[in-house]
Amino acid sequence: MREANEPRSECPINAAIExxxxxxxxxxxxxIVFGDRRYxxxxxxxxxxxxxSNILADRLKRLxxxxxxxxxxxxxxxxxxxxxxxxxxxxxxxxxxLGSWGLRHRxxxxxxxxxxxxxxxxxxxxxxxxxxELRREHLGSELxxxxxxxxxxxxxxxxxxxxxx
Amino acid sequence: MREANEPRSECPINAAIExxxxxxxxxxxxxIVFGDRRYxxxxxxxxxxxxxSNILADRLKRLxxxxxxxxxxxxxxxxxxxxxxxxxxxxxxxxxxLGSWGLRHRxxxxxxxxxxxxxxxxxxxxxxxxxxELRREHLGSELxxxxxxxxxxxxxxxxxxxxxx
DNA sequence: CCTTCCGCTTGTGATGTGCAACCGCTCGTC
DNA sequence: GACGAGCGGTTGCACATCACAAGCGGAAGG
Numbered sequence: 580m581r582e583a584n585e586p587r588s589e590c591p592i593n594a595a596i597e598x599x600x601x602x603x604x605x606x607x608x609x610x611i612v613f614g615d616r617r618y619x620x621x622x623x624x625x626x627x628x629x630x631x632s633n634i635l636a637d638r639l640k641r642l643x644x645x646x647x648x649x650x651x652x653x654x655x656x657x658x659x660x661x662x663x664x665x666x667x668x669x670x671x672x673x674x675x676x677l678g679s680w681g682l683r684h685r686x687x688x689x690x691x692x693x694x695x696x697x698x699x700x701x702x703x704x705x706x707x708x709x710x711x712e713l714r715r716e717h718l719g720s721e722l723x724x725x726x727x728x729x730x731x732x733x734x735x736x737x738x739x740x741x742x743x744x
Numbered sequence: 745m746r747e748a749n750e751p752r753s754e755c756p757i758n759a760a761i762e763x764x765x766x767x768x769x770x771x772x773x774x775x776i777v778f779g780d781r782r783y784x785x786x787x788x789x790x791x792x793x794x795x796x797s798n799i800l801a802d803r804l805k806r807l808x809x810x811x812x813x814x815x816x817x818x819x820x821x822x823x824x825x826x827x828x829x830x831x832x833x834x835x836x837x838x839x840x841x842l843g844s845w846g847l848r849h850r851x852x853x854x855x856x857x858x859x860x861x862x863x864x865x866x867x868x869x870x871x872x873x874x875x876x877e878l879r880r881e882h883l884g885s886e887l888x889x890x891x892x893x894x895x896x897x898x899x900x901x902x903x904x905x906x907x908x909x
Numbered sequence: 910c911c912t913t914c915c916g917c918t919t920g921t922g923a924t925g926t927g928c929a930a931c932c933g934c935t936c937g938t939c
Numbered sequence: 940g941a942c943g944a945g946c947g948g949t950t951g952c953a954c955a956t957c958a959c960a961a962g963c964g965g966a967a968g969g
Contacts, residue, residue: 587793589853591846591860592774592839598850602765602957609757619916628752631958636917646849656915656965666849673841674757680838681756684811684831685763688754695756767926784947796927801948821934821946 598645599670603630607638608647608667609674612713613694615730617660642667663717671706671713675699693740694733705729763810764835768795772803773812773832774839777878778859780895782825807832828882836871836878840864858905859898870894 586597599605606628616622623635639661642648647667653659678695681687698705709729714720727735751762764770771793781787788800804826807813812832818824843860846852863870874894879885892900 586850588856589851590774590792590856591843591850591852593771593793593846594850594852595842595846596767596770598846600765600767600770602761605761605765606758609755620914627755628758629958631960632917633919633959634957637956639916653916654966655917656967658915666845669845669848673838673845676838676841677760678756680831680834681758681760681763683834685751685756685759686754687756687759691753691755785945794927796929797948798928798950799926802925804947818947819935820948821936823946824948 595673599642599647603634603638604642605670605674605677606630607635607642608663608670611648611661611663612667612671612674613730613733615716617662618658663713665714665718668710668713668717671710672703675706690737690740693736697733697736701729760838764807764812768799768803769807770835770839770842771795772800772807773828773835776813776826776828777832777836777839778895778898780881782827783823828878830879830883833875833878833882836875837868840871855902855905858901862898862901866894 587593599608606626607622607630610616610622610626614625616625619635619639622639623630623632626635639648639650643650643661647664649662649664651660651662675695675698679699682692682695682699698709701708708725711720711722712724712729715722715724752758764773771791772787772795775781775787775791779790781790784800784804787804788795788797791800804813804815808815808826812829814827814829816825816827840860840863844864847857847860847864863874866873873890876885876887877889877894880887880889
């Protein structure tokens with residue numbers, strides 16, 4: 580995974596792939612963005628894909644170094660909280676498109692689909708509302724909050740799909 | 745890269761990552777989509793990232809198996825042409841979002857950026873025009889062609905950026 | 910003191926990657 | 940009908956990354 584190597588090319592698509600295009604980085608970010616997980620153990624224990632702890636530690640370190648996450652300094656032995664940065668928050672449209680694609684072209688669970696469906700139906704307007712919400716939670720932005728939050732709506736859709744199916 | 749294993753989860757985002765979320769699959773698809781490369785040697789020789797032939801062979805094989813490419817049957821020793829399938833054509837919005845992100849948050853070449861900029865400015869309307877164009881070239885669709893084609897416009901933007909910078 | 914939780918680190922074996930050389934096949938030319 | 944060029948790959952090797960399981964030191968609570 581070429582740590583600190585120069586990029587293979589200056590193509591913006593390749594740059595994106597080099598930043599988070601491995602098997603785990605996007606999964607970690609997805610769980611922070613949509614699952615609201617902020618701590619190491621939260622990310623590891625609740626991971627539906629079952630990430631190994633050494634991989635998680637490595638990815639968190641790398642994502643901090645590449646400017647997609649920040650880590651609040653803590654004394655050792657204390658819970659360290661990870662926060663999204665603005666570049667990471669701007670991955671929401673990427674997640675939405677990936678979700679729409681996976682939804683259409685791969686066999687997926689109808690319950691986990693619910694979020695992708697809602698995110699697709701909401702379109703860019705919903706994405707930006709969600710991004711503002713993330714800025715409030717992770718960057719301390721002072722933007723006015725709406726109720727119910729986008730994440731609440733996404734999770735409500737997930738619960739509804741779980742019960743009905 | 746877990747060949748023929750069951751997916752790690754049924755999440756649509758994870759499904760997308762498992763389909764093309766490695767270091768090379770999207771690069772290969774990008775060169776077919778935007779670079780109009782259809783043959784093995786074309787993909788290998790013109791690759792700006794310098795893909796190795798064994799990796800290219802493996803990715804082409806895997807993309808065919810997973811339904812993103814088709815390979816025209818040919819006798820050995822003869823040029824084999826690869827074509828995009830409908831699922832692969834529907835990756836255009838994903839490429840657009842990845843390009844927009846890379847453009848904003850990573851250092852990239854202004855010339856290679858030109859395509860991403862145009863694709864972003866054009867928005868979903870341009871994406872769908874481009875997808876129709878790809879359907880014509882790769883699936884033999886009978887949709888009416890427009891002139892100039894989207895790829896011509898993308899390449900013109902690239903050349904303009906190359907000359908002016 | 911002892912247990913529990915915290916963020917990791919370490920070791921091992923399996924899998925994926927980059928690099929360069931090589932392979933069999935076919936086609937056009939002499 | 941031998942030759943070289945071009946075709947889509949394959950092979951071998953060294954190295955990086957991977958998953959899995961176990962363990963670590965510090966902090967907090969009883």
